Amino acid sequence: MLEALQKKLINFLVLKDLIELYNNFPFNAAQVEKIQKKKLARLVKVAYKNPFYRKRFDECGLTPKDIQTPEDLLKLPLLKKAELRDWVKSEYEKNPARFKHWFRDSTSGSTGAPLVTYLSAHDKAYNMAAWIRMGAVQGLNPFFDSTFCLVSPHRLKKQGDSILQKFQLLKRTQVSYLASPEEMVECFNQEKPVFMYANKSQYVQMALYAQKNNVKLSPLKLYASAAETLDKQSRDLIESQFGMNRMYDTYGSTETGALAFELKGKRNQYIICHDTHIVHTLNEEGKSASSGRAVITSLYHYGFPIINYDLGDGLDIFEKDGLKYISKINGRLDDWIKFEDGEKLPFHFFYEVMEKRKEISQFRIIQETYHDVTIILVESKDYNVPHVEVQTKIQEELESLFQKTDINYHFEWRDVIPFDENGKLRMLISKV
Incomplete structure (x- = not known):
């Protein structure tokens, strides 16, 4: 009361x-x-x-x-x-x-x-x-x-x-x-x-x-x-x-x-x-x-x-x-995704997609090139959903959100994502 x-x-x-x-x-x-x-x-x-x-x-x-x-x-x-x-x-x-x-x-x-x-x-x-x-x-x-x-x-x-x-x-x-x-x-x-x-x-x-x-x-x-x-x-x-x-x-x-x-x-x-x-x-x-x-x-x-x-x-x-x-x-700098046409987007866009995925306990996004993005995922112990199904849903939402058809998404599943040297674990890293 x-x-x-x-x-x-x-x-x-x-x-x-x-x-x-x-x-x-x-x-x-x-x-x-x-x-x-x-x-x-x-x-x-x-x-x-x-x-x-x-x-x-x-x-x-x-x-x-x-x-x-x-x-x-x-x-x-x-x-x-x-x-x-x-x-x-x-x-x-x-x-x-x-x-x-x-x-x-x-x-x-x-x-x-x-x-x-x-x-x-x-x-x-x-x-x-x-x-x-x-x-x-x-x-x-x-x-x-x-x-x-x-x-x-x-x-x-x-x-x-x-x-x-x-x-x-x-x-x-x-x-x-x-x-x-x-x-x-x-x-x-x-x-x-x-x-x-x-x-x-x-x-x-x-x-x-x-x-x-x-x-x-x-x-x-x-x-x-x-x-x-x-x-x-x-x-x-x-x-x-x-x-x-x-x-x-x-x-x-x-x-x-x-x-x-x-x-x-x-x-x-x-x-x-x-x-x-x-x-x-x-x-x-x-x-x-x-x-x-x-x-x-x-x-x-x-x-x-x-x-x-x-x-x-x-x-x-x-x-x-x-x-x-x-x-x-x-240790608090967050990267942006950078597209070939000059557009830049912060981590929030990925967060909105990933937050819905209860099958995932942790994730990291690495932009390798303008056209290649690696998505590292850690499976949640509370859910048992086929990885392919999870990947398909994520890719569909990202494509819908970004409206980009020339990006290749590569998925990796790991038991744990290691910390950066500075002790942080950045969600988004762009190498572009």
Whole structure:
């Protein structure tokens, strides 16, 4: 009953959490130490009561009293993505009714193996507030500033204003990221939003279209990039069309939430959200270093605690005034499929096709030439469908989606897809 009510009142919970997080910024070392100590103590107590983590504590001979500082967390083992995926799936299958009033989130699948997570209303509200805070501290008014965003087709909401939106509150326009650049730009200029957020690839698509066709984009007060590493070339192009010194890059993931962000106009200095997360970087020997693998602990996920989560990214860290900052995010570049006629498409198009295939647990796309694409697949243990049947369905959908008749699709089935040297597993690789 309480969970059902909390879910209905999610916007009020978000507002409450946003006020708290907004007032925590800007950070200072003394304040951060106090906040982290309090939240960490609560987190480990919650985790210790969870069978999954209790086993980890017991195997290391630890109790909550042994985890009092961020450094103490490294006494516990790392949490791998596959472990998190299996744990969440197992708990859901044991008792689906328990999660009836929880929020279901899923990663984009850019690693080739989407991860489904469930968040209580408390966890979801804090998660949403943390993302909103990144813009709010830079002048965004989340209630009155209209938002434009590019989302997965299955997440599109019915395009009709709510009562609040009719009074110009929480105005939001959503467009499918599978729409053509022309459609994206036309809708964008028609709506004239104040704020926008999207992946780098989507910004690039719109910017290239605007540049090529001499279309002037409606001015934005602020806009945010997410999910993909923002390289200099792409950033320069985006800012040339959408406006200089109004863009900020964000860093995070579906499972961990909002981790860090830039201030608009200030490149290569990501402010870590110290009041919501603890970030470690470990070298190949598993020791703390200024450059290494990102290991994340969320200070607010209580439904499925995220402790020492191996995110798979590489980070370069520096310290200033007693606080950690990120100077560089490594290993998050996603390739595009490139066609001979000059057209380019990001990984989302393949994701929309592969997400429907429950017979597949993991996949990778490799464009060998303009006319040859290799699709590597890992069979799901829960399904037993002939490979030829799966391949035929995939090829038919891709041909329908791309409208290209000169591409040869080559399928390979494997037991596992190995990680790249940087620790990531890119879903899409183009050798063209």
